[in-house]
Structure formats: C-alpha cells, structure tokens
Amino acid sequence: MAVKAIDPAVQQLWIDFKQDQSDQRLRNRLIEQYYQLVKYNAERVWAKLPEGVDLNDLISAGVFGLMDAIEAFDLSRGVKFETYCVPRIRGAMLDELRMMDWVPRLVRSKASKLEAARKRAQSKTGRxxxxKEIAKEMQLNAIDFNKLKNDASPVLTVSLNKKWYETDSYKDVREVDILEDSKGEDPTKDIQKEDLMKLVTRGLNRNERLIMILYYYEEQTMKEIGATLGLSESRVSQMHSSIVARLQGQLRQRRPEFA
Known part of the structure; x- marks a missing residue:
C-alpha cells in the first residue's frame, strides 16, 4: 500500500500529542488518521484464515496495537510512523489469533500422533x-488407545459469527441468530401480564389500583403497602378484601373477554 508524504497538519498533530500524551482528543485524532492502515492489514491477514474468524475481531485487536504504537512512537528517530506501527498492528492481530486457538498443545500433539499412526496403518492395509489396527500400529492396548483417542478429541466449538446461511437481504443469518436462549424470558408473557393488570384494575380508584399492583405484582406486604399509601395495615387488608370481592363479580361478567 503506497504511503504518502506526511501532511504538515498531521506532523503538527504528532508534535502536539507528544507534548501532552494524556490528551485523549489528540490520541483519538491520530487513531482516526491511521485507522485505514489497521483495516488494510486486518483484511490481508483475514483473507488467509479459515472461515469462522471474524474480521472485526482482528480490526479491534489491530486498533489496540495502533494505540500502543502511537504511545511509544519517537518522533526524534526520523522513522515513518507507518513503517513503525505495521509490525505492532499485525503483532496484536496475531496475539488475538493465538488467544482464539483454544486447542491445547498436548491435545494437538496426541491428535498428530494418532493421525500419523492412522496413515501408516492405512498404507499397510490399503483401506x-x-x-484395533491403529492401536496395534501405536503398540497400545485397547484401554490406552481409547484414552488417547478421547484425549485427542477436544469438545467442538463453533463461532457464533459463522454464517448459517445467506439471504437476499444485506444481513446474512449467523449461528448467534438461531441459537435458542433457554434462560431468556418470553416477552409476550410480560405483555399479557400488563394487559391483565389493566383489565383487572379497570374502574378502580388510585389507592385501590396501587393496592392490587403492589400486592400482586410488586409482592409487597400489607404493612409495606400501608406505609406507601399512608394507611394502617388493617385498613389496607380491609380494602384488599373489598376489592377482591368486587373484582370476582366483575370478572364473572367479563369472562367472554378472556375466551
């Protein structure tokens, strides 16, 4: 990628920043100035990687590398910043890739030995x-072979950013889009609960509505509701019993609305 001669305004920006490296505004302007350099190198690295690695992860790592380079760059050395920062940017990206490599070295070593033995056995049998034949090739008994085989087969992980299928729209469907959240609450339940509350408290005055909401929805005690409304606990209990008796009669009349 061709590098243009440094702009006088950019040169002055560097001078101002090096005079006060605590100035976040100046640092952010330098990041914006060289961001395309990060993106360019991220795309080159990403193009050589297997599917499942997110380009944005590389760009984010590259930005951290750029930030370190900006902090450490020495203007007095007369070196172009582009020349100085690219190794740091790419190094940060490679560090990120190493962190993504979740397979331990011991597992990889065992898998390599198992594959080598499989190839040797296949060359002898022609199929x-x-x-049992692989175990014999490795001079292992059945128990040790099965243990080695299990140790060499780590749990499969899947990138949530991996494409599940492509669509005609601008956004492809990815693994994260189809993953069921078993712990997530159904938003329709909250809507139904709110609708029921509005239906039940229809026709009640302010204090009566608050008693029903605080008791059944906020799960407060009669004593806590009384403190909120400035009423005694016995008065709240009396009002609650009266409201429930009245609502029971109204709900019988409204039964068709729940069908």
Whole structure:
C-alpha cells in the first residue's frame, strides 16, 4: 500500500500529542488518521484464515496495537510512523489469533500422533484402518488407545459469527441468530401480564389500583403497602378484601373477554 508524504497538519498533530500524551482528543485524532492502515492489514491477514474468524475481531485487536504504537512512537528517530506501527498492528492481530486457538498443545500433539499412526496403518492395509489396527500400529492396548483417542478429541466449538446461511437481504443469518436462549424470558408473557393488570384494575380508584399492583405484582406486604399509601395495615387488608370481592363479580361478567 503506497504511503504518502506526511501532511504538515498531521506532523503538527504528532508534535502536539507528544507534548501532552494524556490528551485523549489528540490520541483519538491520530487513531482516526491511521485507522485505514489497521483495516488494510486486518483484511490481508483475514483473507488467509479459515472461515469462522471474524474480521472485526482482528480490526479491534489491530486498533489496540495502533494505540500502543502511537504511545511509544519517537518522533526524534526520523522513522515513518507507518513503517513503525505495521509490525505492532499485525503483532496484536496475531496475539488475538493465538488467544482464539483454544486447542491445547498436548491435545494437538496426541491428535498428530494418532493421525500419523492412522496413515501408516492405512498404507499397510490399503483401506481405512480399524481402531484395533491403529492401536496395534501405536503398540497400545485397547484401554490406552481409547484414552488417547478421547484425549485427542477436544469438545467442538463453533463461532457464533459463522454464517448459517445467506439471504437476499444485506444481513446474512449467523449461528448467534438461531441459537435458542433457554434462560431468556418470553416477552409476550410480560405483555399479557400488563394487559391483565389493566383489565383487572379497570374502574378502580388510585389507592385501590396501587393496592392490587403492589400486592400482586410488586409482592409487597400489607404493612409495606400501608406505609406507601399512608394507611394502617388493617385498613389496607380491609380494602384488599373489598376489592377482591368486587373484582370476582366483575370478572364473572367479563369472562367472554378472556375466551
């Protein structure tokens, strides 16, 4: 990528920043100035990687590398910043990729030995070997072979950003879009609960509505409701019993609305 001669305004920006490196505004302007350099290098690295690695993860890591380079850059050395920062940007991206590599070295080593033995056994038999033949090739008994096989097979992980299928719209469907949230609450239940509250408290005055809402929805005690409304606990209990008796009669009349 061709690098243009440094702009005098950019040169002055560097001078101002190096005089006060605590100035976040100046640092952010330098990040914006060289952001395209991060994006360019991220795209080059990403193009050589297998599917499942998110380009945005590389860009984010590259920005941290750029920030470190900006902090450490020495104007007095007469080196172009672009030349100085690219290794740091790419190094930060490679560090991110190493962190993504979740397979331990021991697991990878065992998997390599298992694959090498499988290939040797296949070359002897001329067909895909059985587990027993691979175990014999590795000089292992059945128990040790099965343990090695299990140790060499780590749990499969899937990137949530991996494409599930492409659509005609601007946004492809990814794994995260189809993943069920078993702990998530159904938003329709909250809507139904709110609608029921409005239906039940229809026709009640302010204090009566508050008693029903605080008791059944906020789960407050009669004593707590009394403190909120400035009433005694016995008065709240009396009002609650009266409201419930009245609502029971009204609900019988409104039964068709619940059908």
């Amino acid at each position: 895909p070997p059985t587990d």
